[in-house]
Amino acid sequence: MKILTVCGMGSGSSLILKMNVDSLLSSMGVDADVEVCDLGSAKGTDADLIISTTGLQSQLEDVNVDKIFITNVINKEELSTELTKYLNK
Template structure:
């Protein structure tokens, strides 16, 4: 499974999200490739799941990805809940 975390510039929020997702996957013994990227590069990525903040919803909704939007990139509980729920579709 390929998961891409996205933010506007690719080195702030997306890295925070990536670290959270890596921790959540490890905790739940789930194997996946997680990559952080910027909004402009996401169109060229292959991803089973994209995770970003709700601020980028309008930019990401029209793309052909399964997207999870979180309100706060440091709310690990929210990220975990939404990530695990979205991953149920891939089992």
């Protein structure tokens, strides 16, 4: 599974998301390739899942990939809940 964590520039909140996703997936025993990506590059990259903030939701609507949007990049509980829902569907 390939997961992109996306923010506007690809180096701030997306990096925090990547570290949190890596940690959560490891504790769940899920193997995935998690990459940091900027908004522009996300639109042309193959991935199974994009994780980003609600602030970028409208700009990622046209990307035909499953998406998770969260409100707070440092809130692991919110991320864990949404990631678990996605993995269990």
